[in-house]
Every structure is written in structure tokens, then in C-alpha cells.
Amino acid sequence: MTTNPKGTALITGASSGIGAIYADRLAHRGFDLILVARGQESLNRVARDITQATGRTITTVRADLGNKDDLRMIETMLRSDPSITMLVNNAGVGAVEPLLESDVEDMERMIALNVTALTRLVYAAAPSFVSRGRGTIINLASALAIAPELFNGVYGATKAYVLALTLSLHKELAGKHLQVQAVLPGAVATQFWEVAGGSLDHLPEHIVMRPDNTVDAALAGLDMGELVTLPSLPNAGDWEAYEAARQTLIPQLSRSEPASRYHTVALAS
Numbered sequence: 491m492t493t494n495p496k497g498t499a500l501i502t503g504a505s506s507g508i509g510a511i512y513a514d515r516l517a518h519r520g521f522d523l524i525l526v527a528r529g530q531e532s533l534n535r536v537a538r539d540i541t542q543a544t545g546r547t548i549t550t551v552r553a554d555l556g557n558k559d560d561l562r563m564i565e566t567m568l569r570s571d572p573s574i575t576m577l578v579n580n581a582g583v584g585a586v587e588p589l590l591e592s593d594v595e596d597m598e599r600m601i602a603l604n605v606t607a608l609t610r611l612v613y614a615a616a617p618s619f620v621s622r623g624r625g626t627i628i629n630l631a632s633a634l635a636i637a638p639e640l641f642n643g644v645y646g647a648t649k650a651y652v653l654a655l656t657l658s659l660h661k662e663l664a665g666k667h668l669q670v671q672a673v674l675p676g677a678v679a680t681q682f683w684e685v686a687g688g689s690l691d692h693l694p695e696h697i698v699m700r701p702d703n704t705v706d707a708a709l710a711g712l713d714m715g716e717l718v719t720l721p722s723l724p725n726a727g728d729w730e731a732y733e734a735a736r737q738t739l740i741p742q743l744s745r746s747e748p749a750s751r752y753h754t755v756a757l758a759s
């Protein structure tokens with residue numbers, strides 16, 4: 491058996507939408523694939539089409555990442571399969587209702603998938619990649635990570651978490667030959683909107699991107715070494731200015747004295 495020099499990409503939520511396009515594009519880039527989702531038939535269909543087109547080795551794994559046992563199974567694969575060189579943490583769900591009109595049980599399930607599962611898979615993949623001397627972790631966040639006012643607030647908060655985790659991971663992994671990336675798409679034309687209880691028909695066409703264009707842009711960002719990729723943002727300088735403002739704040743955020751504008755209030759109380 492010859493070893494694939496590219497290794498294997500494990501993609502969660504690969505049965506449809508953005509994850510299925512990642513599967514196609516990464517297979518065309520020479521990766522073998524492990525495709526994870528709940529829908530076995532859809533996974534089989536994605537795998538069959540890509541195998542026919544690329545001849546790559548593709549394994550499908552039926553797993554509900556909101557289920558502890560299924561999640562542990564995927565963690566074990568990441569830890570024990572030395573061929574895995576890439577994790578695409580893509581599985582995620584949304585909700586269209588405003589925060590206070592959404593069911594808190596649904597929100598907890600969203601957090602379990604978008605936050606807990608993604609985190610546990612990072613904890614499984616990152617040390618394994620470090621010990622293997624290479625690896626890439628792509629985390630699907632959303633533009634709503636920095637614009638939570640525009641949509642369901644819990645969804646935006648889960649994606650803000652994904653962005654924060656990725657920034658922190660990047661810092662901790664410096665010099666360890668790993669690449670990490672947070673991808674922040676705007677609206678993308680996938681079944682995400684119907685699954686979330688809404689419809690793409692309510693969105694103006696000019697703000698909705700096709701999933702193939704989204705993934706191609708995200709992979710171009712990965713090739714450029716970007717830590718954060720915003721596929722829609724026309725001017726990269728706008729993100730750089732936002733990030734520069736954040737960096738200016740960082741050394742000032744923890745001090746022994748309250749800021750002078752609070753002195754009067756603090757003394758009066």
C-alpha cells in the first residue's frame with residue numbers, strides 16, 4: 491500500500507452544502523477523505539460522485555456530533571489515524587428566530603454542535619497534528635461572529651466562539667508547523683436556511699454566495715496563509731483595520747486602576 495503524501499482530510503457536515511464542496515475540492519487537491527454527518531445516504535452520494543471524479547479513497551462515517559458516543563468515536567479517529575492531516579470543522583446549524591423567541595432546548599443543541607463538538611474535535615486533532623509535525627484545522631465560523639445583531643443571537647455567539655477559539659489556537663500553535671483558519675462566510679445558498687426554519691427567498695440575491703464560490707475563496711485564503719478569511723469582504727484592508735483596532739486595545743484591557751472617566755461614579759457610590 492502506498493501512502494498518500496497529502497494525507498486524509500476529515501470533514502464534518504460533509505453530506506451537503508459547504509462541507510460537500512470542501513470534500514470535492516480537497517479530493518481534487520489530492521487528499522483522501524473521511525466524511526462525517528448523520529445522513530448516510532447523502533454521505534454515500536457525495537462519496538460516490540467524488541470517487542468517480544477523482545479516484546481518491548473516501549470513507550463515510552455516520553455520526554451525530556450532538557451525541558456523546560458518536561463524538562468520542564470521531565475524536566478517537568483523529569487521535570489514532572496517523573494519515574489524518576486536516577480537520578474541517580464544518581458541521582453546524584442555525585436558527586432564524588430572534589434570541590428570545592427561540593426555544594432554549596434548541597439553542598442548547600446548537601451550542602452542543604457548533605461549540606462543544608467543534609471544541610472536542612480541536613482538542614483531539616491539535617495535539618495529534620503537533621506530534622505528527624503537520625496538520626491543518628479549518629473552523630467554519632460566520633460573518634455573524636462579528637455581526638451578531640443581524641441574526642439569531644445564540645447562533646452569532648457560537649460563531650464568535652469559533653473565531654475566538656481559532657485566534658487563541660493560532661497563538662498557542664505558533665512554531666509547531668500547523669495551520670489554522672477561521673472562515674467567516676456571509677449568507678451562502680445551502681439547505682442551512684431551511685434547516686434553520688427560514689428560507690433563502692427572504693434574502694436579497696446580492697448578499698447570497700454560492701457554496702462552491704465560498705469554498706474556493708476560503709481555500710484561496712488558506713493558500714495565502716490567512717488566519718481569518720472573509721470570502722465576501724471586498725477590501726481586506728477593512729478587516730486589517732478592525733484587527734489593528736483590537737490589537738491596540740489588548741495591552742490596555744487589564745489595569746490596576748479604573749479608567750479616569752469612571753472615577754466620579756466610583757467615588758460617589
Ligand SMILES: NC(=O)c1ccc[n+]([C@@H]2O[C@H](COP(=O)([O-])OP(=O)(O)OC[C@H]3O[C@@H](n4cnc5c(N)ncnc54)[C@H](OP(=O)(O)O)[C@@H]3O)[C@@H](O)[C@H]2O)c1
Pocket residue numbers: 502503504505506507508509526527528529530532553554555556580581582583584603630631632633674675676677678679680681682683685
Ligand atoms: N449557509 C450559510 O449561510 C452559512 C453562512 C456562514 C456560515 N455557515 C456555516 O457553514 C457550515 C456548513 O453549513 P451549510 O451552509 O453547508 O449548511 P448545511 O448544508 O445544512 O450543512 C450542514 C452539515 O452539517 C451536518 N450536521 C448537522 N447536524 C449535525 C449533527 N448533529 N451531527 C453531524 N453532522 C451534522 C449536516 O448533515 P446531516 O444533516 O446529514 O447530519 C450537513 O452535512 C455551518 O457551520 C454553518 O454554520 C453557513
